Amino acid sequence: MKRIVLLLLCCMLGFNVGFTQNAQIQIDNLKKELQSNPDAKRTATIYSDLTWYFSKIATDSALYYGGKAIQESKKLGDSTLMAQIFSDVGAVYFIKGDFQNSKANYLTAYKIRKLRNDLKGLAKINNNLANIYEKTEQFKPAMASFLEALHYFESTKDEKNASITKGNIGLILLKLKDYRKALKYISDVVKYQEKNNFTEELCVSCLNLGNVYLQMNDTLNALNYYNKSVKACTAVGNNKGISSGYNNIATIKTEQKKSKDAQAFYQKSKNAREQLNSTLDKANFDFNLAKECITNKKYSNAKTLLLSTKKAYEKGSLNDKLQVNYNSLIIVSSYLNQPDSVNYYVNKLAVLNEQMLVNNTVKQTAELETKYQTEKKEKLLLKSKAEIVIRELKLKRKETQFLILALISFTLIIIVFLVYRQQKLKNKQQEQEFELKSAISKIETQNKLQEQRLQISRDLHDNIGSQLTFIISSVDNIKYAFEIQNSKLDDKLSNISNFAKSTIIELRDTIWAMNNSDITLEDLQTRIHNFVEKAKEAKAEIQFLFQIEDSLKDIKFTSIEGMNIYRTIQEAINNSIKYAKATSIKIDIKSVSDSLVITIVDNGKGFETDKIELGNGINNMKKRIHDINGEIEINSTLKTGTTVQIKLPKS
Template structure:
């Protein structure tokens, strides 16, 4: 199936849709309550609820009441309600297709929730902002926001929001054409929602799963899940989902050359779509209908629709949409034998291509096309009898010229690309050789330093321990303070040797397997258990990480950070349980260290060198360090690290 005939429709929204019929009932009740002149807080809450329920009935009405809710919330100074209203208005703008206003409202809500340390609220806003990044094709930012939200939801065992976020991640993979991962993520979400009979969520999830199957040319499963989406959307009154479902099925019917069925479905989609207020959605659906009208030879109707969609695409400055719109207008005008219109839209398309590509050849072609149109109009006035012959001759000439220009431009571009690739490969080879030589020198230096440390410093420390022990045994020390001091010196020297061995271990390795790091951590925990028998230590790690490689610096920094976190929990937190959980999450390594100790108030407690050093160690290896603590509820530290390429 031709990929350019497939349309990706709605994002998997974090917010839910309400049955339209129920929404109208609730709207009526809220307006009745409003007429009773309630107090200021009740009025603000009613406006906020009207914003939400109107979002599935009338976008314009939702924005009207959203403005009132914002005004009342600001008057009251209620930051909690104000943050919620900003989020609701952001969701309304998102459904309207106004992503700029949607982003501004979500960011306003984010600022308030950040000041209130509302972690759950921030995670949900991150999810919604990621949806906007996805719409703007900023996929890296979108994926980062989704993964951050997912980590939070999974950390608090919020199953529903975790699956919602997984659905969004699946959509990013769909946009990136990684259909295998998209299928895995979204299928998992659909199974979860079917188990729990979440009709509102199934409306969007089944639609997205149908889109994945359509991309891999599995039209049977695509139709199956589009049908499921229609049933779910109909049961909850999701008009946008219903319209999208009809439209996608119609697209398949068009590919199957079932024009009559396709037109019927497009008409159903249009009827539902008319009840929405999203200009972008209407334009996208209308454009599909216009293409079907061209296939059915309903040319005047097709041109009427295309002129309407052109205005919308121009307004929102969607150049990619305008390109296909102009091409369709050229085709329709040619079939209607309207040469002036053909020339006009050829000019428009050429100018647009020039703007997008900055290609001198395209610019010259546009100038030639304009010149041709001028000469043609003059000849049409002077030589009407030779109109058809001249037009055909010039059209063939300009087409040939355009074809030659495109071929020449392609060959030049290809030659330059090959040359650039060759230069890049040569540069990369030189760089790699330099890095290898540098690494060899560094490894030799490390080996020399580690030998010096072992032979000199290690031997000296061993001598100190031996000397202290000899003093204790050789003399009958009666002074308890002196005996304690000697014992302290011996213990310090022994612990220094252990630290020295860890450092030498790291220095002697270019790379450290995660299995080596796991053994070191287990050894450290065993020693901690011996020192603190009343503390329950639990350490879990994914088996999939056993062969994961780390640089020696990364391995040592991770080990020291975990060591410092456990020591803090033992020394200061009075914890009876310490949990260390290491797992793989896509291209990240997540390390979660939690204790049930006394915790501390982050707002009033000044961070000491230990916490500062842990955070700096993780930032030095380009990781993310996050600490959450609350008095009486323990401390949780999350390390998020990049896997080595």
């Protein structure tokens, strides 16, 4: 039975809306407590708790409070709290997908806990580090970290954590195609969970065990555990697990040529998956359904499904899945007699293959070296054989001169041909090696540029950010340390503190833009929401609405373009709140012809555009938009408020 593409279920559960709402309640309560000026220890703990709760709803805010928590814990010299905070910050970066910073924070927590001889804390951090290594396909260090954690959990007879760690090890072994060992680890996990009636955990483990059996071509056991997984997932209401289980059963039925059964299970999978909001899950389902359509020669339906999955795979940079997708599109387009589409996807596949080749340069270089050495040995062996043949011909020379000459000539022709062939292969290998070296050099240059950008942003954050924070602290200390009777001096100090705080926020926005090579409208929406949340602290009654057409959310801008758009919208909102005294602000982003139109409308008191002199804020807005080849128009009246309209080219 040929291999079936599987959906490995690594993480089944997400945070629901109820948890998010509860997190917001906790955040509000913590902020109120913070305003009551608690002692230093409690302040640091509140910042730590805010980091944790914000990590579920706004990671930028989580990192902000994480930074404050680290500062406070360092002042206290509380190593226990400090280790916990660094772990929490590492978790926030993991959620953001920033594995480099996540690893750095976990390693800092690891050092602190090692000094405190906190063995349980070290084991948990090893699990977290192993997850980072696994995400970045560094399977050897991932396995080492998991095994170290497992050793501790087994030594302390912590069966539950030991079981979780064994399951993670089994998944890595499954990815490494060591199916026998994967079977042993995951089977032990399933037995433990069945013994303790851990239905929620069995939902995942049975699915993974079914995947192992399927890779070992044991479809009977695979179906058995897929059914167990569906049963457990149904009991706990895990729709993603139900969908994956039915989907894998359907793929087996497809391979068994049981099309009717396969369609029934695909429908069950679809019904469960429609209750989720996962683009990738839908893409995986649609791709398997497309394969079923190809089997039944429904090529038009198959192409429609393949085109929808292609977009999701391209967005997620899932190159392995894209390879199979492009191949399927080539086949379907061929059956539909669409030569242009065939050529298009052949070219797309070629570009993708080249990209994947570059990503595996080290491996490819090693393979080429091995191949070169093997061919070199073969060449020497052939040469040796030729010499033996020549010696044998000389011994038979007395029998017939003509035969000897004929055999010698024939042998020489073979040798010349082989040498020529070997030389041609060698030249081709050298060309490939040169191309690979050029590609590596290009990648290294790009990496160095990215490192420089990150270094600059870190310097801005660590140096200028800390200096501004020092200014704020110094001003606040002066205000609280001295009873200032002069109201003008007190106002001046407050203005300095507020200006420094605003500068820190703008610095953080600049660092955010520098750390992103491209910025989507959805990123801008999140950033604007964070800005508005901070603005609401000063003016809670303001109503804010941000709308983006679904088709535009994936549009990307360069960091400069994104920053200019963000600053312009930010300035417009600032003007509406500060000068127009607006109670309602609406941002609407939509597509009009070949342009992207951003409209900011408020219900403020407005102004007469022909009777006032434009300030630096509006002039800066116009300059920013013109710098990115856009147009901006500002209309305002004393009755209806102000409208700012920005037009940008889509391309």
